[in-house]
Amino acid sequence: MSNIQKGNSILEISGLKVNVQGKAILKGLDLTVRAGEVHAIMGPNGAGKSTLSQVLAGRPDYAVIAGHATYLGEDLLALAPEERARRGLFLGFQYPVEIPGVNNVYLLKAALNARRRHLGLQEVDAFEFLAIVKEKMVLMQMDESFLKRGVNEGFSGGEKKRNEILQMTVLEPTLAILDETDSGLDIDALKVVANGVNSLRADNRAIVLVTHYQRLLDHIVPDHVHVLAGGRILKSGDRGLALELERRGYDWVLEEANAE
Amino acid sequence: MSARPEATSALARLQPALARLPGTRAWQQWRAATLAQLVADGLPTPRDDSWKYTNLRLLERRELATAAPRPLPSDVLQALPAAQGPRLVYVDGRFHSALSDSELPAGMSRTSHATLLDGPPPPEQSGPVDADLRLRSLNLCMAVDGARLLLAGGSAPARPLEIVHLHTGGGAYPRTRLELGAGAKLALIEYQLGVDPADAFVAAVTDIVLGPGATLTHTTVQLASDRAVLVDDTHVSVGRDARYSHRLVALGGQLARFDLRVDLDGAGAEADLRGLLFADGTREQHIRTLLDHRVPHCSSAQLYRGVAGGRGRGSYDGKVIVRAGAAKTSSRQSSRNLLLSKDAAIDTRPQLEINADDVKCAHGATTGTLDENMLFYLLTRGLDRQTARALLTYAFVGDVLKCIEPQALRQMIERRALGRLPAAETIREFIA
Ligand SMILES: Nc1ncnc2c1ncn2[C@@H]1O[C@H](COP(=O)(O)OP(=O)(O)O)[C@@H](O)[C@H]1O
Ligand SMILES: [Mg+2]
Numbered sequence: 001m002s003n004i005q006k007g008n009s010i011l012e013i014s015g016l017k018v019n020v021q022g023k024a025i026l027k028g029l030d031l032t033v034r035a036g037e038v039h040a041i042m043g044p045n046g047a048g049k050s051t052l053s054q055v056l057a058g059r060p061d062y063a064v065i066a067g068h069a070t071y072l073g074e075d076l077l078a079l080a081p082e083e084r085a086r087r088g089l090f091l092g093f094q095y096p097v098e099i100p101g102v103n104n105v106y107l108l109k110a111a112l113n114a115r116r117r118h119l120g121l122q123e124v125d126a127f128e129f130l131a132i133v134k135e136k137m138v139l140m141q142m143d144e145s146f147l148k149r150g151v152n153e154g155f156s157g158g159e160k161k162r163n164e165i166l167q168m169t170v171l172e173p174t175l176a177i178l179d180e181t182d183s184g185l186d187i188d189a190l191k192v193v194a195n196g197v198n199s200l201r202a203d204n205r206a207i208v209l210v211t212h213y214q215r216l217l218d219h220i221v222p223d224h225v226h227v228l229a230g231g232r233i234l235k236s237g238d239r240g241l242a243l244e245l246e247r248r249g250y251d252w253v254l255e256e257a258n259a260e
Numbered sequence: 261m262s263a264r265p266e267a268t269s270a271l272a273r274l275q276p277a278l279a280r281l282p283g284t285r286a287w288q289q290w291r292a293a294t295l296a297q298l299v300a301d302g303l304p305t306p307r308d309d310s311w312k313y314t315n316l317r318l319l320e321r322r323e324l325a326t327a328a329p330r331p332l333p334s335d336v337l338q339a340l341p342a343a344q345g346p347r348l349v350y351v352d353g354r355f356h357s358a359l360s361d362s363e364l365p366a367g368m369s370r371t372s373h374a375t376l377l378d379g380p381p382p383p384e385q386s387g388p389v390d391a392d393l394r395l396r397s398l399n400l401c402m403a404v405d406g407a408r409l410l411l412a413g414g415s416a417p418a419r420p421l422e423i424v425h426l427h428t429g430g431g432a433y434p435r436t437r438l439e440l441g442a443g444a445k446l447a448l449i450e451y452q453l454g455v456d457p458a459d460a461f462v463a464a465v466t467d468i469v470l471g472p473g474a475t476l477t478h479t480t481v482q483l484a485s486d487r488a489v490l491v492d493d494t495h496v497s498v499g500r501d502a503r504y505s506h507r508l509v510a511l512g513g514q515l516a517r518f519d520l521r522v523d524l525d526g527a528g529a530e531a532d533l534r535g536l537l538f539a540d541g542t543r544e545q546h547i548r549t550l551l552d553h554r555v556p557h558c559s560s561a562q563l564y565r566g567v568a569g570g571r572g573r574g575s576y577d578g579k580v581i582v583r584a585g586a587a588k589t590s591s592r593q594s595s596r597n598l599l600l601s602k603d604a605a606i607d608t609r610p611q612l613e614i615n616a617d618d619v620k621c622a623h624g625a626t627t628g629t630l631d632e633n634m635l636f637y638l639l640t641r642g643l644d645r646q647t648a649r650a651l652l653t654y655a656f657v658g659d660v661l662k663c664i665e666p667q668a669l670r671q672m673i674e675r676r677a678l679g680r681l682p683a684a685e686t687i688r689e690f691i692a
Binding site: 058059082115167 | 639
C-alpha cells in the first residue's frame with residue numbers, strides 16, 4: 001500500500017455494462033481514478049450510481065455483461081467481494097445492513113485483521129484494537145455504547161452512516177467508494193462525516209463520493225466531478241460542474257449528450 | 261434387492277419383555293392388553309394428523325425392550341457442565357443411586373413410579389388409542405421407575421434441580437412427574453444424554469402441575485446419540501397466576517421429537533416457550549406444541565428457531581387453542597427456520613383456533629436461507645464466506661440462546677451448538 005504514489009492508477013473502468021434483473025442499468029461506463037484524487041459522481045435518482053458502487057464491491061446478483069475494471073493492476077471483476085475488501089476497496093453503503101446478533105466491534109476487528117493478514121502484517125489483538133477504535137470513535141463523535149451493539153442494529157439513519165465512516169477510518173482503504181453517505185444527515189452530522197472522510201485524504205489513496213446533492217462537496221472538495229446519467233458518465237469537470245448542476249439540474253446534461 | 265420385511269412389528273416383538281417387568285398381576289394383565297391394543301393400532305404415522313411431519317418407520321428395525329443394566333463408562337457424565345444443583349440420574353429409565361445426589365432441594369420430596377406398580381393399574385383402554393397418546397401409552401406400559409417429585413408450597417430452592425436421563429441402547433422409558441405447590445419456585449434442568457454409540461429408543465413422558473402462583477423454569481437439553489430415536493411427551497398444567505417457562509435445545513439424536521402440551525388452567529397463568537433445533541447431517545428434529553388457553557387473562561409466548569444443514573429435516577407444528585370464554589387472552593407464536601443447504605428442509609404449521617372474543621393473538625412462521633444482503637455486507641468487510649455464514653447462523657439462534665440460564669449451562673450449550681456449525685473455530689472470538 002505504501003508503494004502507491006500520487007497519480008498512480010487505482011481504478012480503471014472501461015465500457016462497463018451491467019444488467020439488474022434483466023434491465024440494462026449501466027450502458028458502457030468509463031472512469032479512471034488515480035491515487036491522491038477525490039472524485040464525485042453525481043446524477044439523478046435511479047441513474048445507476050448505487051448499481052455502480054455495488055458492482056465494484058462485487059455484488060453477486062448484478063450481472064456484468066461487458067467491459068473491464070482494473071484495480072491496482074488486477075482484474076477487479078474476477079475477484080470475490082472479500083478479496084476486493086482485503087485489497088483495500090471499501091464500500092460505504094447507501095443503506096447499511098442491520099445484522100442483529102453480530103457484534104459491531106467484533107466485525108470491525110475481524111475486518112481489520114482480514115486486511116492486515118492480506119498485507120502480511122501481524123493481526124491486532126483485542127486490546128490493541130480497542131485503542132484504535134476508540135480513537136476513531138472520538139473523531140466520529142460516537143459514544144461507547146456503539147461498541148456493544150449489533151451491526152447497525154436499531155441505529156438511526158445518521159448513526160448508520162457514521163458507523164460506515166468509522167469502519168472506513170479504521171480500515172484505511174486504498175479506494176473508498178461512499179454511496180450517498182450524506183443523505184439523511186443533519187448539518188452537524190454532515191460535518192462530522194466530512195471530517196472523517198477528510199482525515200483519510202492522502203496521496204496514496206483515492207475516494208469516490210457518490211452523491212445526489214452538492215452540499216457534501218462544500219465540506220469535501222473534489223478534484224473531479226462526473227455526471228452519471230443514461231447509464232454512462234455523460235460529463236466530467238471540476239468543482240464548478242457540481243455548482244452548475246445544483247443551479248441547473250441534470251436535464252441540460254442529458255440534452256447536451258443527446259445533441260451530440 | 262429388497263430388504264426382507266420384518267415378520268412382526270417392533271411393538272409385537274416387545275411382548276416377551278412384558279413378563280420381565282415388575283408389578284402386580286393386575287398390572288401384568290393391563291400391560292398385556294395395552295400392548296395388544298398398541299400392536300393393533302401400530303405406531304403413529306404421517307397419515308395421523310398430529311404426526312404429519314414425523315415418520316417413525318426406522319423404529320421397525322429397532323429393539324424397543326429395555327436392556328439389562330450394564331457397566332457405564334466412568335466418565336459418562338463428563339459431557340455435561342458441572343452440576344448446578346442436586347442431580348438425579350436415570351439410566352435407561354431406572355434410577356441410578358451411585359450417580360445421583362441423595363439430597364434433594366429444600367422442600368422437595370420424591371417417590372418412585374415403581375411404588376405405583378404395587379397398586380391398581382389405570383382403567384383398561386377400550387378400543388383404538390388416539391395417535392397422539394400411543395407413545396404415552398407405550399411409556400406407561402414399559403416404565404418401571406421414574407421420579408415423582410413434589411415441591412411444597414412456598415418453597416424456592418436457590419439452586420436448580422437436575423434430572424439426567426442416560427440412554428445406553430435399546431428401549432428407555434423415562435417417566436417424570438413434578439408438582440409445585442402454591443407459590444413454589446424452581447428451576448429444573450433436564451438432560452437427555454446418549455452413551456455413544458447407543459442405538460437407543462427413548463420414549464419419555466413428563467407431567468408437570470403448577471399450583472397457584474408457582475413458577476417453573478424448565479430447560480431441556482437434548483444430547484441423544486447420533487443413532488438414537490427419541491420421543492418426548494411433556495404435559496404441563498399451569499394454575500392461577502403461575503408461570504411456566506420452557507427452554508428446549510435439541511442437538512442430538514437421529515430422529516428426535518418433542519411434544520409439549522401446556523394447559524393454561526387458572527386465570528393469570530403464563531407460558532413462555534423457547535426452543536432451538538439443530539438438524540445437521542441426516543438428523544431430524546421435530547417440535548410440536550399445543551397451547552390450550554382454557555380460562556381468561558392468560559398469556560403465552562412461543563419463540564422457536566430451527567436450523568437445518570446437510571440433509572437434515574425438521575418441523576414446527578404449533579397449535580394455540582383459545583377456548584370459548586377465555587377472554588383477554590394474549591398469545592404470540594413465532595417459528596423462524598434457516599436452511600443451510602439445498603437438501604435440508606423444515607416444515608412449519610402454526611395454527612390458531614380462536615373461540616373467544618377480545619383476544620390478542622399473533623403468529624408467524626418462516627423458513628428461508630441466509631439473508632443475501634447481510635452476507636454481502638459481511639463479505640465487503642473482508643470476512644470469508646464460511647465465517648460470514650457461520651456468524652449469521654449463530655446470530656439467527658442468538659435470541660433463544662441468550663435466555664438460557666444459568667450461565668455455565670448457556671456456555672456449554674453455546675459451545676455445543678457452535679460445534680454443529682461450519683467454521684465454528686473462526687467465529688469463536690465473536691462470542692463474548
Ligand atoms: N434489486 C433491484 N431490483 C430491480 N431493480 C433495481 C434493483 N436495484 C436497482 N434497481 C433499478 O436500477 C436502477 C438504478 O438504481 P440505483 O443504482 O439504485 O440508482 P441510484 O443509486 O443512481 O439512485 C433503478 O431504475 C432501479 O429501479
Ligand atoms: Mg443510490
